[in-house]
Amino acid sequence: MALQASKIQVGDTHTQKLTDDLSRTQIVQYAGASGDYNPLHSDEIFTTKVAGYPTVFAHGMLTMGMTGRMVTDYVGDGRLTAYGVRFTRQVWPGDALTATAKIDAVREEDGQNLVDLSVSTVNQDGDVVVMGKATAKIDP
Amino acid sequence: MAAKKFPIEAGHIMMFARAVGDPNPIYHDADAAADTEPGNVIAPPTFYQSSAQYDPDYFLRPKIGEPWFGSGKNPTGVPPKRTGGDGGTGLHAEQRFEYFRHVSPGETLTIKTRPGKTWERQGKRGGKLTFSENITEYFDESGELVVRATGVGVRTEKVVESD
Numbered sequence: 001m002a003l004q005a006s007k008i009q010v011g012d013t014h015t016q017k018l019t020d021d022l023s024r025t026q027i028v029q030y031a032g033a034s035g036d037y038n039p040l041h042s043d044e045i046f047t048t049k050v051a052g053y054p055t056v057f058a059h060g061m062l063t064m065g066m067t068g069r070m071v072t073d074y075v076g077d078g079r080l081t082a083y084g085v086r087f088t089r090q091v092w093p094g095d096a097l098t099a100t101a102k103i104d105a106v107r108e109e110d111g112q113n114l115v116d117l118s119v120s121t122v123n124q125d126g127d128v129v130v131m132g133k134a135t136a137k138i139d140p
Numbered sequence: 141m142a143a144k145k146f147p148i149e150a151g152h153i154m155m156f157a158r159a160v161g162d163p164n165p166i167y168h169d170a171d172a173a174a175d176t177e178p179g180n181v182i183a184p185p186t187f188y189q190s191s192a193q194y195d196p197d198y199f200l201r202p203k204i205g206e207p208w209f210g211s212g213k214n215p216t217g218v219p220p221k222r223t224g225g226d227g228g229t230g231l232h233a234e235q236r237f238e239y240f241r242h243v244s245p246g247e248t249l250t251i252k253t254r255p256g257k258t259w260e261r262q263g264k265r266g267g268k269l270t271f272s273e274n275i276t277e278y279f280d281e282s283g284e285l286v287v288r289a290t291g292v293g294v295r296t297e298k299v300v301e302s303d
Contacts, residue, residue: 033156
């Protein structure tokens with residue numbers, strides 16, 4: 001299931017749809033599982049009347065977690081050695097998200113084959129919502 | 141401040157994987173996971189963030205019997221300027237994980253946190269932006285570092301407008 005160094009090359013991409021219509025309920029699910037109950041993510045009254053946003057929005061970590069699915073589906077289970085993102089734009093209920101990994105490097109370190117990836121997720125308008133990097137152990 | 145111990149539990153991993161929309165059986169089916177390379181249920185890559193569940197003082201969870209800043213009778217249950225920010229907002233700017241090993245249910249991790257760098261930048265719309273790093277390290281029962289998480293928070297002077 002893991003990637004093989006002999007079968008991939010720099011520039012290869014892998015794209016996966018994460019959601020067609022992000023629901024407020026999924027954001028609530030993430031609040032419950034992660035323990036981050038910041039009302040900005042589930043409490044419409046607080047978010048609009050006190051915080052001044054148009055509506056609730058997703059935890060950045062929800063988008064990072066959803067994007068992580070694309071990364072682990074691509075590199076294989078238990079293969080990640082690093083994964084990091086910047087949160088570049090808010091994700092709102094109703095957004096459709098698509099994640100892409102691009103191979104930046106295929107290398108060897110201490111006898112272990114590794115792949116370095118650029119990772120990004122875009123919304124329905126093509127705007128980047130998270131972007132970052134990942135590194136994973138791969139087979140020869 | 142932060143959680144000291146983080147018990148890794150199968151039900152917690154299952155609920156977390158559902159929340160991030162990941163149906164991979166390795167996160168919820170021990171029998172299916174036995175046939176995978178790790179050979180066991182493992183935690184999804186960003187699961188470690190949910191150690192907040194075990195932080196008794198975590199400020200983004202309502203405390204029993206205490207006022208909560210979300211809405212109830214009123215749009216907020218506490219007076220404004222609670223955090224001392226002048227109408228500004230704290231947001232999560234960046235998050236990085238380094239994995240030295242992937243953990244499985246039944247393990248209990250020990251957590252150590254420390255502040256990282258702090259820096260400032262002039263934002264386009266939100267005025268001055270103050271960034272600060274927080275480093276959280278997760279150790280297993282034999283004292284080995286298994287995951288290092290680095291979070292970067294940003295505090296804005298004004299509410300960030302959407303486009």
